[in-house]
Amino acid sequence: MTKVTVDPGICGFVTTVEVDKITKQKVKVVINSECENAARLGELLIEIDKWTVFKHHEDSEIYQAASNCHLHITCPIPIAVLKAIEVETGLALPRDVGIRFKPAGR
Helix, strand or coil, X not given: CEEEEECCCCXXXXXXXXXXXXXXXXXXXXXXXXXXXXXXXXHHCCEEEHHHHHCCHHHCHXXXXXXXXXXXXXXXXXXXXXXXXXXXXXXXXXXXXXXCCCCCCC
């Protein structure tokens, strides 16, 4: 199992994403969040094909589901799901990602 924690920023809804390999091609996704929209995303993304990580945004069932759940366009949870799928299926190595704001003038 691959588990990631997402601190999405100002909303404060820290979220966990768990991805478990079911078969060579399929993974199970579990999202735990106090955010209603993110929780709804977890209900839609139960079983996903690992090759979804290579789809364009408009063709990705993860981004389509995120849109249907009304996640904010800058919500980092969909990318966290994709990164966890990559790691769980051996398509990438685990490595933290981040966005850091720098004070003005630096």
